[in-house]
Amino acid sequence: MSVLDVKALSFAYPNGKNILHAIDLTIAEGEFILLCGPSGCGKTTLLRCMKAQIAPVGTRKGSMSDLPAKEIGYVFQNPENQIVTDTVRHELAFGLENMGLQTETIRRRVAETALFFGIDEWIDASVYEISGGQKQLLNLASVIAMRPKLLLLDEPVSQLDPLARKNFLDVLLRVNRELGIAVVLSEHHLEEMLPLADRVLFMEAGAFHYEGDAQGYVRYMKRRRAEQKKKLYGLESGISAAAEIACFWEQERKEAKVEKLPLTVREGRQYLGKKKEEGKETGQWDQQIEKIKERYRKKESVKERGTKGSRKNVCLLIDHIWFQYQKQTPFVLKGLELRIERGEFHVILGGNGSGKTTLLSILGKRLYANRGKIRLGEDRKLPRIALLPQNPKAMFSRDTVEEELQEAGCTEKLAESLGLLQLLSQHPYDLSGGEQQRLGLAMVLAKEPDLLLLDEPTKGLDGVAKKRIGDDLETYVRQGHTVLCVTHDVDFAAAYADVCSLLFEGEILSTESAQTFFEDNAFYTTDADRILRGI
């Protein structure tokens, strides 16, 4: 039995731009569907068309089975904006109140939903006291409280940090498995979701290019990348590291493609373990595995980093700074020490609330340390410093990209190198996340800072956009500037960093070259490193 039938659905915006082309989709009862594709391919439009209340304005053709509003739940991308009321409890009740239910029914449903999601511990909190991950969980819960049959989620975890993301996806899986609610999840980091999905849909330019199970999807992506003559690995591959490695193996060995491909880290290690046994006999194992390891090798740091006290080649030397926001609250930074050298791409990794953003604010002179000093390099000259905030929207105040660039004093050459020339006439808010990030980058690069500070530049971006911004930054570093970037994004750090630091509870615990850093870490590392560890 199907929950929703979509037949030959086409959609065009009033300006005549066709977004969807004859989409056919049948969603079975309790099915878990993963909807993927590059940004701008029409994922959001498709999801919104399936929910009548928020369907975009435009011409629609084709048919769709009729489902009452409350039977389709919808979770948006941004955790903050979709919250309506001021307390968790009221938010859970909001949808139920709209349905006009009896007070007793509303109270019971709120209670059972809160218990199912583990929200009961913070049900009396204000919505601004809870974290982003909790907010998104609340959004999911308040939709589930209305007891939908079908749940549509539009990149729900793209704004969350890795831990909150895993937590949310776990809960989502429980919703699907235990309550039997059908789920359509659009997502671009789907490595961890692939093994769980019943069906994967790959969308491009408004049509499904692939429809089937996860195994087939990996094969399809591999074929596709080969046709486009692109590397199979890296940020934009769109498949898990385990699958990448297995694909290499096959490619190198020219084995027949009959085996099941590994999707998770565990399966990846088992796969390689088996190959090792086989390889011992033929004696080609060592050579093969070296080839694979070579692909995942990080950038080698070219130069030696200076020792602790010396100011040679130093851009900024952070000397034991302490910082607290209020006398009533504990110190956020506790004797933090960091050496930023000229011409390096320095990435600081750290969890939520470890003080990443605070550190950047101090370096950007928005806040001042309570104790400690920021020392200058050998020439005792303050480098020009520019800060790109986490949300570039905070920088925009003009009507078009062109005005924005003019205001910032950005040259045409710079705009061209960041690929902004074709966007000049658009409103900054109409740009995609990646484009907004690039516009913000152009605005801060206009002053040509010696030290560029970045706060989570890859938040909410898909692999292609990440690669784009990473390449741009790498070019900037190669021109002799310094980039300091704080992020949660381990894969991004592994791909671009020269030097990595780990920030934990207000202290820098280690600063090492990227290769050493990721090789040594067992948890805070990329999937590929986890699979290849000790093999």
Added chain:
Amino acid sequence: MHIRPYTLFSTLHPVILLGYALGAPILTMCMGNPWCLLVSFGCALVMEWFYLGEQFVWQGIRGTWLLFLLIMILNFMTNHRGMIILFQTRTRRYTLESLCYGAANGLLLCAVIFWFRCFSAVLSNQKFLYLFGRRFQTAALLLSMILKLFPETQYKITQIRMAQDDSAFQEKEALKVRLKKGMRQISCLLEWSMEDSIETADSMKARGYGAGRRGQYERYHFTSYDLGALAVMLCLSGTVIMGMVLGKITFSYYPTFTWNKEMLVWNVLICFCEAGFLLMPCWMEVIGAGGRRR
């Protein structure tokens, strides 16, 4: 923020809480008798300490003493009624009565301010919404949404400041330039907020807002305990009001201080009842051991 958010008093029905939260300042406003005023002011300080803590009391006193002095002196300088003359210039005389009258008025205003500072501690937003939500549903939802907007906007303002303020690296700019930058930041805030509110609107529609009659989540029962508390409150405040209406505690400053000296017993009784009413959240905690006593 509130140091005692979960008192026994807070378990009472919101109607009673509203009666107390509004009753205390209104009662104070009607007071003419200086002793009653002093009692009310003292109780206001105690309640502020009880709900908000010592720091808030000092903060409140620091915020209001100037106001108190201002009103007292203003009345002293401009009002020359009264019999006991303190000193005299050629055209004016300055009397003790006008000084005291000014002081009483100043005290009254300060007491009312203190009472309203306790208002949100006594009656939380949630309970306020419950009281008015049924009749004015849209207004109640609007209020809740506005309350959510405050911290959100604050967050956005700090983000915008962080992003656009590079004054630390530059010479101090001309006022005109700074004003222009300020305007830019405001326009940025407006644009950002409006953009976000579109998404909120979508989320509301997606959850069926505006589809029909709305239900209500909150519910409070009016039990016999509430009834008892209400009766005590009515008795206490009723006595005070009766005393005021019957003129038992009338006190006049002009032409000179006069009060009904035979009514001293009444005065004491009414002050006692007033304190009993105003300190209700406090003494309920003290004697309210509930089931422990046999």
